[in-house]
Amino acid sequence: MKGLSSVSVAIKRNSIIPGFGLTLGYTLVYLSVIVLIPLGALVLRASSLGLSGLWNIATEPRIFAALRTSFSIALAAAAINVLFGGIVAWVLSRYEFPGRRLLDAAVDLPFALPTAVAGISLAAIYAPNGLIGSLIAPLGWQIAYTPLGIGVALVFIGLPFIVRTVQPVIAELEADVEEASATLGATRIQTLWRVVLPALTPALMTGFALAFARGVGEYGSVIFIAGNLPYVSEIAPLLIIVKLEQFDYAGATAIATLMLLASFSILLIINLIQAWNRRRFGQ
Amino acid sequence: MQIRTVDITKNFVGGSARPVLDGVSLEVGSGELVALLGPSGSGKTTLLRIIAGLEFPDSGSVYFGDEDASQKSVQERRVGFVFQNYALFKNLTVGENIAFGLDVRGRELRPPKAEIRRRTLELLDLVQLSGLEKRRPGQLSGGQRQRVALARALAVEPRVLLLDEPFGALDAKVRRDLRAWLRELHQQTGHTTTFVTHDQDEALELADRVAVLNGGRIEQIGSPDDIYDHPATPFVHGFIGEASALRADLRGGRIFIGGHELALPGKSGRNGSGRLFVRPHDIAIGEAAANGLEAEIVALRRSGATRRAEIAVPFEAGRVEIDAPTSANLRPGEKVPIRFLRGTFFLDGESAAA
Numbered sequence: 001m002k003g004l005s006s007v008s009v010a011i012k013r014n015s016i017i018p019g020f021g022l023t024l025g026y027t028l029v030y031l032s033v034i035v036l037i038p039l040g041a042l043v044l045r046a047s048s049l050g051l052s053g054l055w056n057i058a059t060e061p062r063i064f065a066a067l068r069t070s071f072s073i074a075l076a077a078a079a080i081n082v083l084f085g086g087i088v089a090w091v092l093s094r095y096e097f098p099g100r101r102l103l104d105a106a107v108d109l110p111f112a113l114p115t116a117v118a119g120i121s122l123a124a125i126y127a128p129n130g131l132i133g134s135l136i137a138p139l140g141w142q143i144a145y146t147p148l149g150i151g152v153a154l155v156f157i158g159l160p161f162i163v164r165t166v167q168p169v170i171a172e173l174e175a176d177v178e179e180a181s182a183t184l185g186a187t188r189i190q191t192l193w194r195v196v197l198p199a200l201t202p203a204l205m206t207g208f209a210l211a212f213a214r215g216v217g218e219y220g221s222v223i224f225i226a227g228n229l230p231y232v233s234e235i236a237p238l239l240i241i242v243k244l245e246q247f248d249y250a251g252a253t254a255i256a257t258l259m260l261l262a263s264f265s266i267l268l269i270i271n272l273i274q275a276w277n278r279r280r281f282g283q
Numbered sequence: 284m285q286i287r288t289v290d291i292t293k294n295f296v297g298g299s300a301r302p303v304l305d306g307v308s309l310e311v312g313s314g315e316l317v318a319l320l321g322p323s324g325s326g327k328t329t330l331l332r333i334i335a336g337l338e339f340p341d342s343g344s345v346y347f348g349d350e351d352a353s354q355k356s357v358q359e360r361r362v363g364f365v366f367q368n369y370a371l372f373k374n375l376t377v378g379e380n381i382a383f384g385l386d387v388r389g390r391e392l393r394p395p396k397a398e399i400r401r402r403t404l405e406l407l408d409l410v411q412l413s414g415l416e417k418r419r420p421g422q423l424s425g426g427q428r429q430r431v432a433l434a435r436a437l438a439v440e441p442r443v444l445l446l447d448e449p450f451g452a453l454d455a456k457v458r459r460d461l462r463a464w465l466r467e468l469h470q471q472t473g474h475t476t477t478f479v480t481h482d483q484d485e486a487l488e489l490a491d492r493v494a495v496l497n498g499g500r501i502e503q504i505g506s507p508d509d510i511y512d513h514p515a516t517p518f519v520h521g522f523i524g525e526a527s528a529l530r531a532d533l534r535g536g537r538i539f540i541g542g543h544e545l546a547l548p549g550k551s552g553r554n555g556s557g558r559l560f561v562r563p564h565d566i567a568i569g570e571a572a573a574n575g576l577e578a579e580i581v582a583l584r585r586s587g588a589t590r591r592a593e594i595a596v597p598f599e600a601g602r603v604e605i606d607a608p609t610s611a612n613l614r615p616g617e618k619v620p621i622r623f624l625r626g627t628f629f630l631d632g633e634s635a636a637a
Contacts, residue, residue, distance in 0.1 A: 179337050180370040180432075182357045184384035184439055194387070198374035280419075 039260065046257035049250055057254045062230050063239060067255075070236040071262060073147060074215030077154035078162075078208045084155075085162025085211075086204060092163070093170040107163045110156055115220030122153055123225040145227030150235065153221045158211030165207035169200055202274055209270040216263055284348050284442040284475050286311040291333060291343035293326075303329045304340065305499040311443075316469050316476045318486035321496035322522070327479045328447055330496070334477065335445050336360045347442055363436030363474070367448040369428040371420040377431050378403050378416030384439035406434040409468070426457040433465075437472070446478035450485065462489055483523050487511060495519050517629045520560040527603040529596055531559040531628060538628055541598025543576060545623050557630040565625040566605045568592070578603075578621045580613055594621065 046054065057063055092104050110118065126133045126144040133144055143149050173196065181191040219237040226233045236259055243252035286309075293304040304326045311317045319327040332338040334345055336357035344353040352360050372380050379386075381403045385394055394402070407413050410430040420428055429449060436444065449465070450458040466489055469476055480486050486493045487507040494504040495518075503515040514520035521528065532539045534554045538547050545559075568578075581602065582593040589606040592613060596603060605621075607613055 174368070174370065176366045176368060176370040177372065179357075180364065180366060180435075181372075181383070181387075183335060183337070183362060183364040184387065184435065185358050185361070186383070186387040187358065190387045194383075195372055195374075198372075 042253055042256055042260065045250065045253040049254055053250075054254055054257065057251060058258050062234070063236075063255060065231045066234045066236045066239045067258060067262070069147060069150070069232075069234065070216055070259070071266075073150045073235075074154055074212050074218075077151050077158055077215050078212040080151075080155050081158045081162045081211050082204050082208050085159050085207065086166055086200070088159070089163045089166040089170055093167050107160050109160075110158075111160050115157070115218065116224065118156060119153060119221035119224030122156060122221065123149070126152060126225065144225050145229075145233065147226075147233050149225040149227065150222050150233060153225050154211075154215040154218060157218050157221055158215050161210040161214060162204070162207035165210065166200060166203045169203040173199055202277060205270060205274055205277075209267055213263060213267060216259065285313045285346075286334060286443055286475060286477065287346040288330070288334060289344045289346070291330065291340045291345070293329060293333065293338070293340045302341075302499050304333070306343070307496075307499070307501055309494060309501065309504070311475055311477055313475055314473045316466075316478075316489065316491045318490035318493045319477060319479045319496060320481070320483060320486040320493050320522075322481060324498075325496040326499040327481075327496045331445050331447055331477060331479045334443075335362045335364050337364070361439065361442050363433075363439065363441030363444040365429070365432050365436050365444075365446040365449050367451045369420070369425075369432045369452075371428055371432060371435070373420050375419075376416060377412065377418050377420065377423070378407070380420065380431055381406055381416075381435045381438050383435060402438060406438055409437070409471075410434040411464075424457075425453050426461055429453065429461065433468075437474075441474070444474040444476040446476070448479055448481070450482075451480070458485075465489065487523075495522065497522070514560070514627060517558060517560065520627055520629070524562055525604065526560045526562050527601065528558040528560050529600040529603065530556065530598075531600060532556045533628055533630060538626075540576065540596065540600045543598070545626075547623055547626050547628075553630060555630050557628055559623075559626045559628045561603060561623055561626040563591075563604050563606045565623065566603060567622045567624055568594070568605060568607060568619045569611065576621050577618050580615050580617050580619060583613060583615055585609075594619070596621070 049057070058067070088107065092100065092107070123130075123144050125131045126149060128134065128137045128142055128144070130144070133142070136143065141148075143152055177195055177199075178191050181195045186194065217237060219235070219241075222235055223238055226235060226238075228234050228238055236255055240252045240255050243249075243255065288307060288309045291304050291307045292302055294302045307326070307330055309317075309330070319330060321327045329338060333340050336345075336352070336355060336359075340353075344351055346352060347360070372383065375383065378400075382399050385399045385402065393399075403416065404413070407416055410433055412427060412430055412434070415423070415427070420431065423431065429452075433446075433449075450461055453461065462485060478489070487510070490507065492504060492506055493510050495502045495510060497518050503510060503519045505513075505515075510519065510523055514523060517528075520526050529540060531545075532555070536548070538545045538559060540559070547559075576597060578594045578596050580592055581595050584591045584593075586606070588609070590609050590611070590613070592605050592607050594603050594605060603621075613619070
């Protein structure tokens with residue numbers, strides 16, 4: 001505590017920006033009330049089970065399957081969004097065309113729409129008798145009520161995260177770097193691959209991390225389209241609800257804690273890669 | 284390789300009344316170093332970018348030697364282009380930046396790895412950055428970055444070298460050093476080089492010939508001496524070097540200020556009023572002479588080794604600035620005799636008449 005206060009004093013003294021004490025205090029209180037204390041309570045509750053109890057829950061087949069489903073599909077959906085969201089961001093920031101603003105506004109819809117509404121409409125469209133589902137049903141494919149359906153919902157939910165993180169970076173890319181690449185004889189593809197993409201990588205990774213984090217925790221839009229078959233298309237957040245309905249609070253908090261740990265580790269890894277990337281570019 | 288532009292015209296996309304370039308024809312001889320000099324908005328950068336193939340003219344052609352390059356893409360033109368803000372690839376090392384142009388070649392044209400590396404090191408040596416090949420652009424100073432950009436442009440063995448305000452983003456000291464160094468490098472490598480600048484000192488000091496652009500047209504093209512000593516238009520006189528313009532009249536080959544004849548030769552022929560351009564060092568003060576004028580000192584400033592005096596010439600002809608020795612005992616408000624040693628007279632609405 002003594003160390004912390006001396007640091008804060010040092011910062012305060014060297015800064016001409018007023019309000020350090022006030023804003024830091026506000027930040028700490030805010031973070032505590034909204035984020036840290038609830039999460040702490042969660043971990044505390046789960047800790048009543050002990051590490052072995054936690055391990056038993058994690059390895060229980062149905063829970064393990066649900067965790068695997070949640071994390072693997074969230075990762076896959078985020079990866080798909082990196083590609084397509086990247087393209088959408090590129091088109092929206094690089095080209096002028098009629099309806100561009102409308103399209104640009106539409107990107108935010110997954111943010112604004114109640115997730116249940118999104119889930120129901122996606123389920124209706126991708127169901128075997130739906131608009132898109134009926135087109136691919138003859139091919140023997142089914143999207144709604146399978147893990148594929150979860151993927152569709154998570155791609156939908158995650159899209160704005162990628163687009164909105166990458167868009168400003170594309171807008172700020174300096175045209176002369178691409179022109180320099182062209183004068184050196186590089187084709188458009190080579191310029192994109194060797195010059196543009198490396199510059200976008202940090203933003204794409206941030207977007208990936210955000211979309212992934214959102215996807216893991218997503219509940220409302222997924223349960224309508226997933227079919228929720230245990231071991232197949234059941235997601236971890238749904239299991240938490242199931243446990244809560246059975247008044248198994250310890251079980252529910254245990255799953256939540258496991259998800260928290262897994263998400264935290266994955267996000268930490270992504271951040272470490274980002275930091276390493278920044279150091280590598282000497283910025 | 285000679286560069287030739289023929290009657291290049293380019294309009295703004297918005298279709299503004301005045302074109303960016305208005306029928307510009309320019310010839311840069313093989314191995315020559317030519318500066319495109321002009322104020323911002325004069326079209327100099329657009330002209331350079333059209334030569335490079337980064338922009339295309341509405342009409343007119345670009346030739347490299349005998350080859351019509353007008354329809355060729357920037358990749359096909361094989362030009363070395365250096366950007367004002369370096370435009371280095373931040374994610375690549377200095378060495379990778381320089382090797383980029385060779386790395387992206389198709390398999391049949393790409394030199395072997397060892398050869399690329401040898402060339403890279405050779406170029407690093409040429410731009411005096413040996414040992415820095417593993418650095419990232421973010422770890423270099425501005426001057427070093429610009430030299431990497433130059434080495435990168437030279438790596439592809441360009442037919443011509445084009446530089447867009449190459450030293451514009453650097454501070455004065457580095458700029459002077461790089462200027463001398465670029466001149467030396469040009470003598471070593473002999474590339475046909477065109478560079479854009481708004482800095483007249485840079486243009487006059489560095490270039491074999493200077494093209495002065497204004498409003499999308501070439502006002503004058505010539506050696507630095509020509510441009511400085513014999514400006515062809517009022518714009519060039521006003522833009523190059525320091526000059527003051529005075530209202531004056533030309534009658535029967537003689538120049539008058541308010542009925543007072545100056546001891547300056549003017550071309551005979553047309554009579555009329557116009558402007559007399561004089562440079563600070565072409566005015567003598569303090570010597571009373573038969574045909575001198577009495578002028579009042581308005582302000583005095585210290586300027587380097589001399590004192591800069593602002594003087595109001597009578598008959599409301601205007602004000603001139605002159606350099607006086609610091610020893611001269613001048614005071615604001617004082618009247619001194621002045622005499623014009625040299626000057627260039629332009630009739631209103633016309634080019635050089637004296």
